[in-house]
Amino acid sequence: MPDRARRIPEATVARLPVYLRSLAELLDEKESTVSSERLAEMAGVNAAKVRKDLSYLGSYGTRGVGYDVEYLLFQMSRELGLTHDWPVVIMGAGNLGQALANYGGFTERGFPVAALIDADPDKVGRQYHGVQVHHVDELPRLAEEKGIAIGIIATPASAAQAVADQLLEAGIRSILNFAPAVITVPPEASLRKVDLALELQILSFYQQHAPDPAR
Amino acid sequence: MPDRARRIPEATVARLPVYLRSLAELLDEKESTVSSERLAEMAGVNAAKVRKDLSYLGSYGTRGVGYDVEYLLFQMSRELGLTHDWPVVIMGAGNLGQALANYGGFTERGFPVAALIDADPDKVGRQYHGVQVHHVDELPRLAEEKGIAIGIIATPASAAQAVADQLLEAGIRSILNFAPAVITVPPEASLRKVDLALELQILSFYQQHAPDPAR
Numbered sequence: 392m393p394d395r396a397r398r399i400p401e402a403t404v405a406r407l408p409v410y411l412r413s414l415a416e417l418l419d420e421k422e423s424t425v426s427s428e429r430l431a432e433m434a435g436v437n438a439a440k441v442r443k444d445l446s447y448l449g450s451y452g453t454r455g456v457g458y459d460v461e462y463l464l465f466q467m468s469r470e471l472g473l474t475h476d477w478p479v480v481i482m483g484a485g486n487l488g489q490a491l492a493n494y495g496g497f498t499e500r501g502f503p504v505a506a507l508i509d510a511d512p513d514k515v516g517r518q519y520h521g522v523q524v525h526h527v528d529e530l531p532r533l534a535e536e537k538g539i540a541i542g543i544i545a546t547p548a549s550a551a552q553a554v555a556d557q558l559l560e561a562g563i564r565s566i567l568n569f570a571p572a573v574i575t576v577p578p579e580a581s582l583r584k585v586d587l588a589l590e591l592q593i594l595s596f597y598q599q600h601a602p603d604p605a606r
Numbered sequence: 607m608p609d610r611a612r613r614i615p616e617a618t619v620a621r622l623p624v625y626l627r628s629l630a631e632l633l634d635e636k637e638s639t640v641s642s643e644r645l646a647e648m649a650g651v652n653a654a655k656v657r658k659d660l661s662y663l664g665s666y667g668t669r670g671v672g673y674d675v676e677y678l679l680f681q682m683s684r685e686l687g688l689t690h691d692w693p694v695v696i697m698g699a700g701n702l703g704q705a706l707a708n709y710g711g712f713t714e715r716g717f718p719v720a721a722l723i724d725a726d727p728d729k730v731g732r733q734y735h736g737v738q739v740h741h742v743d744e745l746p747r748l749a750e751e752k753g754i755a756i757g758i759i760a761t762p763a764s765a766a767q768a769v770a771d772q773l774l775e776a777g778i779r780s781i782l783n784f785a786p787a788v789i790t791v792p793p794e795a796s797l798r799k800v801d802l803a804l805e806l807q808i809l810s811f812y813q814q815h816a817p818d819p820a821r
Contacts, residue, residue, distance in 0.1 A: 408807040408808060412804075435616060435617065436617065471814070472811055473807065473810060486702075487702075490700070493701060495786050496786035499786075501810075502803060502810075540810070540813050541813065565810075565813045571714075581813070586627070586711070587712070588711040588714075591712070591715070592623035593620055593798055594781075594782060595756070597619075598692065600687075
C-alpha cells in the first residue's frame with residue numbers, strides 16, 4: 392500500500408475528495424454510470440485529467456458507458472481511507488475551535504471530534520456542542536485511548552507551532568492548520584493548511600473582472 | 607478587462623492566490639528573481655503549468671534569469687483585484703461568524719469585515735471583535751454605504767440558501783459559502799464553497815497509506 396500511495400501524485404490526491412463529492416451527488420440523483428466528461432464538468436477539471444487520475448486507482452471505465460458510480464465511490468472511499476472513522480482532536484477551544492466542534496460535515500464524513508484541547512484552565516472541563524475540553528497534558532493519553540489520527544490547529548497564529556509540536560509528541564502525525572501562520576513539521580508527518588482568505592482572493596478576481604460591476 | 611478575464615481558465619484563477627502567497631514569501635526572503643521551477647515547487651504544481659498560467663497575465667520571464675518577484679507580485683495583485691480593499695459582510699454571528707470576524711488573515715489581505723448580520727434580536731447591536739451585528743433588514747443599506755463586495759455565509763446549513771438570496775437581493779454577487787449545504791445562484795453571481803472536511807479527507811489518504819501507521 393505505501394508503494395502505491397507514493398506513486399499517486401499529490402495533485403491527484405487533492406482532487407480525489409472533489410470526485411468523491413461529485414460521485415455522492417450522482418448517487419443521490421440515482422445515476423448508475425458516469426462519463427469522464429460529466430465527472431470532469433462536475434469537478435471543474437478536464438476529462439483527460441479525470442481519466443488519468445482514476446487510472447491511478449486502477450479504474451478505467453468502459454468505452455461508451457463510463458464508470459460505475461457506486462463501485463467508483465467505494466473504490467475511492469477505500470483509497471482515501473474513508474471506510475472507517477478517523478477521530479480528530481481540535482487544539483484551541485476559542486470561537487474557531489467551537490465552530491469546528493459544531494461543524495456537521497466532520498462527523499457525517501467520518502471525522503468525529505473526540506476532544507477539544509485548551510490551555511485556559513477556565514475552559515478545561517467544559518463541553519461545547521457535546522465535546523469535552525481537556526488540558527494539553529491529557530493529549531498523549533487521549534490520543535491513545537481514542538485512537539486520534541488527526542489534529543486540527545484552531546489557536547491564534549502565535550501558538551500554532553507549539554501546538555503542532557505537542558500533537559507530534561503525542562504521536563499525532565496528520566495536522567490540519569487553520570491558524571494564519573507558517574508551521575513546520577518533520578517529513579514523516581502530513582500537514583495541510585486551510586487558508587480562509589484564499590477563496591476570497593479568487594472571488595475578488597471575478598468581482599474585479601465582472602462585466603457589470605456592482606460598485 | 608472582462609474579455610481577458612473570460613480567457614483565463616478557472617483552474618488558473620484558482621492557482622493565482624497560491625502563486626501570490628509564494629511570491630510574498632520570496633519577497634520576505636529578499637529574493638529578487640524566481641525561476642518557474644522554484645515557483646512550481648513552492649506552489650505544488652509543475653513548471654510548465656506555472657509558465658502557462660503566468661503567460662495569461664502577460665508574464666513570460668527572462669531565460670536564465672526567471673521572473674522579477676516584485677513586479678510579478680504587483681501584476682498578480684492587480685489581476686486579482688487586490689490593489690484595493692473589498693469589504694465583506696459575514697452572515698451569521700454564531701461561533702463560525704465570530705471566528706471569521708476575528709480571523710486576522712482577512713483584513714491583512716484586503717478583506718475588512720464591514721458587518722456581521724444575524725436574525726437573532728439578542729445579537730443585533732452587539733459587537734464581536736470590533737465588528738457590529740446588524741439585522742438582515744439593514745443589509746441593503748449597509749451594502750451600499752460600506753461598498754460591500756463579498757458576502758460570507760456562516761449560518762447553519764438549513765439557512766444557507768435563504769441567506770444567499772438575501773445577499774443577491776442586496777446587490778452582493780460574490781458569495782463564499784462555509785455552510786455544509788449546496789446552494790444555487792444565478793450565472794451572473796460568483797459562488798465559492800469552503801469545504802472544511804475536504805482537507806481532512808486528503809489527510810486521511812496519507813494516514814491510510816503511511817509506511818508506519820501510528821495506530
